[in-house]
Amino acid sequence: MDTDVTAPADQSAAKTASKVSVQPGGPVRGTIRPPGSKSITNRALICAGMTPGQSHVTGALRSEDTAVMIDSLQRCGVQISVEAAGTQLNVNGDCWANRASSTVTERDCQELFIANSGTTVRFLTAALSAAGGHYQLQGVPRMHQRPIGDLIDALQPVQQGNLTALSADGCPPVLIQSQGWNGKTIQVGGSISSQYLSGLMMACPIAAGQLQAATGKPQSITVEVIGELVSKPYVDMTANVMRSFGAEVQLTYDDNATAEGVSATVTIDGNYQASQYAIEPDASAASYFWAAAAITGGEVTVEGLTPDAMQGDVGFCEVLAKMGCKLAVGSDSMTISGRASQGIDIDMNAISDTVQTLAVVALFADGPTRVRGVAHNRYKETDRIGDLATELRKLGARVDEHEDGLTITPPPQSASGSSLSPAVLETYHDHRMAMSLSLAGLRQPGVQILDPACTGKTYPQFFADLEALIGRPHRWSME
Ligand SMILES: O=C(O)C1=C[C@@H](OP(=O)(O)O)[C@@H](O)[C@H](O)C1
Numbered sequence: 001m002d003t004d005v006t007a008p009a010d011q012s013a014a015k016t017a018s019k020v021s022v023q024p025g026g027p028v029r030g031t032i033r034p035p036g037s038k039s040i041t042n043r044a045l046i047c048a049g050m051t052p053g054q055s056h057v058t059g060a061l062r063s064e065d066t067a068v069m070i071d072s073l074q075r076c077g078v079q080i081s082v083e084a085a086g087t088q089l090n091v092n093g094d095c096w097a098n099r100a101s102s103t104v105t106e107r108d109c110q111e112l113f114i115a116n117s118g119t120t121v122r123f124l125t126a127a128l129s130a131a132g133g134h135y136q137l138q139g140v141p142r143m144h145q146r147p148i149g150d151l152i153d154a155l156q157p158v159q160q161g162n163l164t165a166l167s168a169d170g171c172p173p174v175l176i177q178s179q180g181w182n183g184k185t186i187q188v189g190g191s192i193s194s195q196y197l198s199g200l201m202m203a204c205p206i207a208a209g210q211l212q213a214a215t216g217k218p219q220s221i222t223v224e225v226i227g228e229l230v231s232k233p234y235v236d237m238t239a240n241v242m243r244s245f246g247a248e249v250q251l252t253y254d255d256n257a258t259a260e261g262v263s264a265t266v267t268i269d270g271n272y273q274a275s276q277y278a279i280e281p282d283a284s285a286a287s288y289f290w291a292a293a294a295i296t297g298g299e300v301t302v303e304g305l306t307p308d309a310m311q312g313d314v315g316f317c318e319v320l321a322k323m324g325c326k327l328a329v330g331s332d333s334m335t336i337s338g339r340a341s342q343g344i345d346i347d348m349n350a351i352s353d354t355v356q357t358l359a360v361v362a363l364f365a366d367g368p369t370r371v372r373g374v375a376h377n378r379y380k381e382t383d384r385i386g387d388l389a390t391e392l393r394k395l396g397a398r399v400d401e402h403e404d405g406l407t408i409t410p411p412p413q414s415a416s417g418s419s420l421s422p423a424v425l426e427t428y429h430d431h432r433m434a435m436s437l438s439l440a441g442l443r444q445p446g447v448q449i450l451d452p453a454c455t456g457k458t459y460p461q462f463f464a465d466l467e468a469l470i471g472r473p474h475r476w477s478m479e
């Protein structure tokens, strides 16, 4: 039996389709280069967009999360022209030069729409607070339930002016009325999201530039994380991108810090310089294609990524290797082959965007898989522990939900392959729910995914690329 994706023939149809299903088939074999990294694109946009001069970014991701970042920066006066189907960005931040932050707060409030993009709201809150001005950042209803209180609390002692999270429990919309920063050391919590620290780090050169203009002296700003810090590879990524744009970043971790102690210290010197910058393919997106090989016992090569990539999510290949797959590393590629046959016990704190991918792979392993260390997954596009458990149960797995993760116990395999159940699966406006759950259809007949267009948050072409990889004509169900 061949694998087959039932999906729309073109992306305009994708926007209106209500369901997609992937039909079971043989081993998936092929090569793919996913689109650019969302996380790196939005970092490059902040560094380039807040810097006077012309920067040139290649390999960028075009998706909803990057579109709202581009649109917000443009509304603030940054000039951004988009070429090569959205993958090349010419960014000019001259609008920030010679801008007196004491006068800009008098302007009309600039309303910015950030949809459900965590990176956009957290990075822009810090950057615009440092730059000064009057802004309101507003998103979709789920964004107004995603915490930003730790970032607001960190900024209150350093920002001159008012800063408020307008929803209950410290969630967006965010209202910023800022006259810049005072240069004091910043302390931030990191147990809910690393994006607060990343946003503060990227804002430091902006604030330092303004302080230097006012005092005539170079400024150095320090940020400390108090207690736990989740998703650490994203913090290393932030430091890397900042260095490429000319900032000096010293970053140290203390893995033995107590709950009240300082677990990370970042000291930032220097300003950004307009730069040329090339973006890696998205490693979280790549996880779906590696998983396709692991679920079907095939072989998939992802080009443009190696274990040296900036994105921690390339570590997903090591997880698959623990489950029994073979990992082959090329000069500019990573190949996963063979079936993921063993259940594992694994801490996914550092690579939490791949938990849903792993959960679907775990459905086809021979024993249970325990995922630990991802309590922060409850604050993402949806509750990625509770809602994930609900959908996996519909497929017939036993799922035990824990405070910090879940245990997935697949039903015993039948001789014909899968012993799961057909199911119509909800996606909760979560792109990763749609992309990961669709892979269950590679082995289990009758798996239908609702609202496939939600992949547009980070990967509008996902189902077209999946079809190209598994190599059969496809159709969308247009119900
Ligand atoms: O900094 C980033 O680019 C990201 C950090 C992670 O969030 P948390 O730090 O909230 O885990 C990740 O889930 C998100 O997709 C992107």
Ligand SMILES: C=C(OP(=O)(O)O)C(=O)O
Pocket: 116, 117, 118, 119, 120, 353, 380, 381, 432, 458
């Ligand atoms: C959590 C995610 O995104 P963000 O926090 O940037 O909205 C994600 O892309 O999985």
